[in-house]
Amino acid sequence: MSEVLSVTGRRVVRLNDGWRLALTAPGAAASPDALSSTLDWVAATVPGTAAQALRESGRWSLDRPVKLHDRDTWYRTTLADRGKRTLRFGGLATLAEVWLNGARVLVSDNMFLAHEIDVDLTGKDELAIVFRSLDHELATRKGPRARWRTQIVENNALRHVRTTLLGQMTGSQPAVQAVGPWREVELAEETGPVRVRASDLRATLDGDDGLLTVGLDIDWCGVDGRDVRPVATLEASDRTCPMSWTGDRRIEATLRLPKVQKWWPHTHGTPSLHQVRVRLGSIEIDLGRTGFRSIEVDRGADGKGFGLKINGKKIFARGACWSTA
Numbered sequence: 001m002s003e004v005l006s007v008t009g010r011r012v013v014r015l016n017d018g019w020r021l022a023l024t025a026p027g028a029a030a031s032p033d034a035l036s037s038t039l040d041w042v043a044a045t046v047p048g049t050a051a052q053a054l055r056e057s058g059r060w061s062l063d064r065p066v067k068l069h070d071r072d073t074w075y076r077t078t079l080a081d082r083g084k085r086t087l088r089f090g091g092l093a094t095l096a097e098v099w100l101n102g103a104r105v106l107v108s109d110n111m112f113l114a115h116e117i118d119v120d121l122t123g124k125d126e127l128a129i130v131f132r133s134l135d136h137e138l139a140t141r142k143g144p145r146a147r148w149r150t151q152i153v154e155n156n157a158l159r160h161v162r163t164t165l166l167g168q169m170t171g172s173q174p175a176v177q178a179v180g181p182w183r184e185v186e187l188a189e190e191t192g193p194v195r196v197r198a199s200d201l202r203a204t205l206d207g208d209d210g211l212l213t214v215g216l217d218i219d220w221c222g223v224d225g226r227d228v229r230p231v232a233t234l235e236a237s238d239r240t241c242p243m244s245w246t247g248d249r250r251i252e253a254t255l256r257l258p259k260v261q262k263w264w265p266h267t268h269g270t271p272s273l274h275q276v277r278v279r280l281g282s283i284e285i286d287l288g289r290t291g292f293r294s295i296e297v298d299r300g301a302d303g304k305g306f307g308l309k310i311n312g313k314k315i316f317a318r319g320a321c322w323s324t325a
Contacts, residue, residue: 002201005286009192012088015127015185018077019044021053026072026133032099032126035074044075047090049180050131068177069134075180081187082123089115090183094163095132101125110162111182131179134161194283195219197249201276203290205311210260210292212236214243215252216278216285230281236290237261237274251278262311263291 021044022035029035044053050073054060089098093111097104105117119125138157149156152169167176198217203210214234232243234253237260243253261272273289298307298314308315 002199003288004196004199005288007190007192007194007196007285008283009190009194011189011191013081013187013189015077015079015187016046019046019075020077021050021180022074023050023068024072024074026070026136028072029074029130031102031104032074032076032128032130033102039074044180046075046077046181046185047183049093049176049178049182051176051179053180062174062176065175065177067135067175068179070136071133073131073179074128075130076126076128079121079125079127079187080123081121081189083189084118084120086188086190087117087119087127088184088186088188089181090185091181092129093131093178093180093182094134094161095137097130097132099128099130111164111178112162114183129181134158134163134177134179137161192283193221194280194285195221196285199287201287201290203274203292205260205262205292205294206256208259210257210262210274212255212257212274212276212290212292213253214255214276214278214287215250217250218280219249220280230283233279235275235277235279243278251280257292260292263293265310265315268310268313268315 020041022039022041024035024039042053042057042059045056050068051060051065060066089106091111091114092108094109096106096108098106098117100119105119106115108115135155138155138160141157141160143157143160153165154168158165158168164178166173167178196216196218200215202213205211212234220229229245232245232251233240234243234255236255237257239255239257241253241255243251246252257274260274261270263271263273265271271291273291275289276287278285278287294311296309298309299305300307308317
């Protein structure tokens with residue numbers, strides 16, 4: 001799924017302020033209603049992590065980092081908006097449950113996934129997120145036996161969850177375990193007639209031409225009570241093409257850009273990017289920018305090598321490995 005930067009008629013509020021954080025023993029509270037009234041809550045920054053909030057309150061230090069995966073971490077805030085909204089979570093690390101007014105509305109076990117939830121707010125709503133103890137979960141979770149065991153990561157059972165290994169490789173970095181809403185939490189209000197449910201964008205090369213394929217899953221509410229589907233147009237680099245309705249809620253198109261300016265590594269050219277938009281009548285959907293490049297493996301004359309070709313040109317991939325002293 002590609003990112004939708006903006007849609008005409010969408011108002012987005014970032015829920016960055018007013019968050020508090022508290023720690024509990026694993027499973028000590030099954031829901032926000034079961035939290036002890038004596039918990040010690042501290043101010044928390046969102047997006048951010050528990051280690052960040054605890055350090056800012058003077059309760060955590062890089063010199064003596066405290067483990068966070070051995071307990072549950074609770075975040076909570078209040079929402080003042082009223083009406084139908086969409087709660088959007090950019091990333092929750094890692095075993096997360098989202099509660100709204102005491103009802104669980106989301107469960108996630110992948111810190112790299114984004115989520116959206118439709119809600120109806122009253123103006124006095126409590127939003128809570130609990131990040132369950134990863135150590136407790138991994139101690140009870142059964143999975144296939146590892147074919148090999150790495151000595152870099154402390155807990156090899158981490159292979160069973162989709163989370164970062166940063167903070168888990170303590171031989172080369174501090175033990176800063178990632179827990180919390182590490183990406184944006186937002187509240188979106190759709191005031192226009194269209195809502196984008198999902199978007200796909202693919203940029204490929206056909207010789208020197210760029211091929212841009214876009215598909216959108218949308219909800220169309222109509223205008224002035226008329227449920228007439230508007231003409232849809234795909235735009236990129238001053239070129240346009242009509243989009244086709246392939247179902248009640250999906251539009252698709254492939255736009256060819258002759259002799260497109262290609263994306264190159266900055267050492268070999270210009271990393272050119274092209275603005276992409278979709279228009280539905282007077283509605284504009286901004287899909288950001290994309291680049292066109294080809295990448296292939298170069299096996300060499302003997303077929304045993306491994307090199308890279310970008311846009312058909314051999315690239316020497318330089319790099320370095322850095323670790324703490």
